[in-house]
Amino acid sequence: MGTYNAQDYLSHQLESIAGQSCIEWTVWISDDGSQDDSLPLIASFQQKWGTQRLKLVSGPGQGFAANFMSLVFNTDIQAEYYAFADQxxxxxxxxxxxxxxxxxxxxADHPxxxxxxxxxxxxxxxELGFSPLFTRPxxxxxxxxxxxxxxNTMIFNHAARRLLVEAGQVNIISHDWWAYLVIAGCGGDIIYDEYPSxxxxxxxxxxVGTNTGLRNKWVRLRKLWQGEFRNWIDCNITALNRLSNRLKPENRRLLHTFTAARNAWLLPRLMVLSQSGIYRQTLLGNLGLLFAALFKKI
Incomplete structure (x- = not known):
């Protein structure tokens, strides 16, 4: 768990972890410089649970993704499975x-x-509703x-963690997107559960909030037009190249095709992106992908 000024809701999250039907767990918190009462609150849970159940370390102070990834790289944390948890x-x-x-x-030896x-x-x-239901594989x-x-929903095994560690310290926008890219690209199993737990x-x-609702969709469309989405993909591709030798051959070829197509002029860009088989999970998302491809925003 990465925390930063978490006092308002942290106790609810920690209590929900304590109430899990699975009882074999340890919580590691990396606090990224909280200025509120987060640290005293964490200390109170440490006193209640014991320091073997709840461990606290200092974060790198470089944003939420770097804070979570610092825990992935922490060699003191050893387990069969790892779960990200938001505060x-x-x-x-x-x-x-x-x-x-x-x-x-x-x-266990397969990511x-x-x-x-x-x-x-x-x-x-x-309750306000649910995140979108994705049906494509x-x-x-x-x-x-x-x-x-x-x-906040992700759990991965130790074999998957080794891949993330092997990639090293990379400049990424989001640790969840990065985990999906690495584990899928290297041939790991990705399990998507429809049940919202x-x-x-x-x-x-x-x-980072949900992307449901007209206002949030408009904000994301504006960021796409301003080039933010393309910049995110630039960061991901640069980071993936460090793992090129671990990618499945077909995924390595797809990465090369995708990279080249993004920088081509309009007609070959649209043709190659279409032939590559890339896709988003929803019809609206794929329409947005077409728009981004047309205007070189991908």
Whole structure:
């Protein structure tokens, strides 16, 4: 868990972890310089749970993605499975046990990652709806242009963690998108669960919120037009090239094709991107992808 000025909702999240039907867990918190009462709150839970159950380290102070990735690289953390946890969500009691029952169907030495839908709630935990239901299969062709699930739902095994560590310190925008790219690209299993076992809290201070609703869709469209989406993909491609030798051959070829097509002039750009098989999960998303390809915003 990465925290930063988390005092308003952190206790609810920690209590939901304590209430899991799966009881074999340890929470590692990397605090990124909180100026509120987060640290005293964490200390109170350490006193209640014990320091073997709740461990606190200092974050790198470089943003939320770097904070979470610092935990991935922390060699003191050793487990069979790892879960990202946001500071302000609430986990349903069966969140861990359900995810583990699915991800444990993959052999331990094969990379695997679980993610799911979320139940969207407001700051008072009142239900607002659900994140979109994705029905197309997870794949590297999808991962190149879209993150499948939020990090707050993700669990991955130790084999997947080794891939993330092998890639090293890279400049990425989002740790969830990066995990999907790496694990899918290297031939790992990606498990998408339709059941929403995380209550994804929306409030005024969300660093990254849900993309549902007309206002949020408009904000994302504006960022796409301003070139932010293209910049994100630039960062991902640069980082992926460090793992080129670990990518599945077909995914390495797809990465090369995708990279070349992005910089081609209009007609070959549209043709090659279409032939490459890249896709987003929804009809509206694929229309947005076509728009981005037309105007070289991908």
């Amino acid at each position: 302000d969500d609430i986990w349903e009691p069966n969140k861990l046990s359900r995810a583990l029952s699915l991800i444990q169907q993959t052999a 695997a990652m679980y993610c799911s839908r979320t139940r969207i709630v407001d700051q008072w935990d009142r 997870p794949s590297f062709a999808n991962a190149l242009i879209q993150s499948l699930g939020g990090a 995380v209550r994804y809290r929306q409030h005024a201070r969300n660093v």
